[in-house]
Amino acid sequence: MNDAVLSPPPPGTQGGPKVLLEVFGCQMNKLDGELVAGALRKAGYDFTDRDEEADAVLMVTCSIRDQAEHRVHSHLGELAVLKRSRPELAVGVLGCMASREGSALLQRWPALDFVAGTRDFPKVASLLDEVRADRVRLVAVDGDPRVSEERDLAVRPHRARAFLTVMRGCDKRCTYCVVPRTRGFEVSRPMHEILDEAKRLVDDGVTEITLLGQTVNAWGRAFGSSLGDLFHEFERLDGLRRVRFTTSHPEEMDERLVAAMAACRKAGLFLHLPPQSGSDAVLRRMARGYTAARYREIVQQLREAIPFVQLGADIIVGFPGESEDDFELTYQLMEDVRFSQAFVFRYSPRPGTPAFGALVDDVPDDVKRARLATLLDLQARLASERHASMHGEVHEVLVEGTSRRDSRRMFGRNLAFDRIVFPGDPSLVDEYVHVRLGESTALTLAGELVADPAFAG
Ligand code: SF4
Incomplete structure (x- = not known):
């Protein structure tokens, strides 16, 4: 990410x-x-x-x-x-x-x-x-936390897609993270301001909005709102077809948000929900505020409410004190949850974080590298299995651009944020098309355009 x-x-x-x-x-x-x-x-x-x-x-x-x-x-x-x-x-x-x-x-x-x-x-x-x-x-370096979000639509890089900041800063204190120091305390933008901006974006041709915040699912807490309330508002916004959001903190998942994601057809079927580790001892030292069992419970609740939801992970390997057993628990969590995407990082001490100077960076670099490689292999296997199981499915794709590897192919994303590649030309950028998935690899979901999904078979 x-x-x-x-x-x-x-x-x-x-x-x-x-x-x-x-x-x-x-x-x-x-x-x-x-x-x-x-x-x-x-x-x-x-x-x-x-x-x-x-x-x-x-x-x-x-x-x-x-x-x-x-x-x-x-x-x-x-x-x-x-x-x-x-x-x-x-x-x-x-x-x-x-x-x-x-x-x-x-x-x-x-x-x-x-x-x-x-x-x-x-x-x-x-x-x-x-x-x-x-x-x-x-x-x-001492500006107002209620930073003005006034934006100039003329400099938007994509016609159909736009980011929209709903909050800034973070009130958590994860011990590896510098964000609270660099971005300050959490401040949510008021709903009317967000909806006004969304409307301007939609009037300007945007059909997919990604709501941004460091702990985006904590939006509105200070004034008794839930991100789910925003989803219901967006559902009524004509012209808007998709709403995504990133990044979520597991402990901030609330029932109103889950219910809204289940009820609103524009809500993206992807949730970036970083577990960081599968070991309670490591999670405690990271000050993440949940246990691995609680994380699994949240995932189960999400999947029961939203059957097709896909999850994304961030994982840190080699955090101070991470033993082989701790690592094994992380491996197990990844294997059990089966994330559709996982970003795995080696821990490195960052000045300005609570862990810097307080926790000894005691996992040797070669061990960190080996653990990283093991988790990447696991993720590649899980992705291959998932991609193979999707063979023949037809997905609606918002076309983002030309494939870097092959100029005769385009790429875009489905509602579950999977990147899908297919033969096409640049005239399709910013359009919604239907793609029937064919032979795919661990890294790439690939398919062919389907003219009319009603006759897709
Ligand atoms: S990792 Fe996320 S939740 Fe934790 S302090 Fe950083 S921004 Fe906040």
Whole structure:
């Protein structure tokens, strides 16, 4: 879920200074990138995808893993070299790394002009103006938690799909996680604001909305609402066909949400519900707030209420103190639950997390690697079995783009968030088609277009 990505910049049309805007990290960062792009466009900036013609390079950053931060540091190294020949180039780091490191980043990188934290996006255009006009170096990391979500529809990257932030921050304190430090306490947006934005998106051609929040299923708790209430509202929104949401915390699953998912036909049949571990001892040290038995119970309740729901997992291997027995319990949980998707990570200590300095990183790296490989093998086997069992089924797919491996094939997703590949052409992007599944692998579900599902056989 946290692969580094480069956002496609919106085209430059205003004749203003050009910004190269890069986005690393999760869906939340992608949407933050859109919000920043909208604010910059409003302030008269244009965009480019080339360092050489950029007047400013801004990076929306991710702190969740070492690797994500390394990419930003190595890019800052390249920009430092570029700035020797182009000293007027402005460079800014935005988002999680800025919130976590603040002025320390400026000290480390003399080529960096400003940092703006996750709650300071609305200021980015004025910070950039100031940096370019006065050649000053600036730090903004103390913004309002009720960050404005005002968005510019002109910079949306996809016609039919959009992210929509329903809450920011997190009140949990999982000991491996830096998010509460970088994104602050949980703040839910009011329902009317979310529905207004959803309506604007639908009027602009969006048919699939993904609701975003760090613990998205805790939305509305502060004012007695449940995410399920939002699903019922979306059900009445003409033109909208699908609603997804991510990421959920197991302990925040409530009955109203489960009932709404079961009742609302637009609700996606996929729930990203990270267990992180199958061992109670490890879960305790992670401060996740549930046991493995409780997790299994939640899964059972979900599957009883919503028979076709698919589940996604995040798993950390090699957390401090994880024994072979602990690992075996995680393996067993994965095998029993049979997730449709699983992201497995090796634990690495992150500065700014409760575990850093408090828990000894005592699982050797070769053991972490071996456990990671074992779980990836398991997931590949489970995926192959599931994909084989789906042979012949017809699925409605929202087409997202052209396959990177084969330009004659397109890909899209069904309601259960499975990625499905099929022969087609780019004219199908953003359309809903029906695909009959054929020969598939562990990694890819593949099929053929079906003209009319009523005659699909
Ligand atoms: S629930 Fe835990 S892992 Fe998720 S964002 Fe909050 S602290 Fe991080």
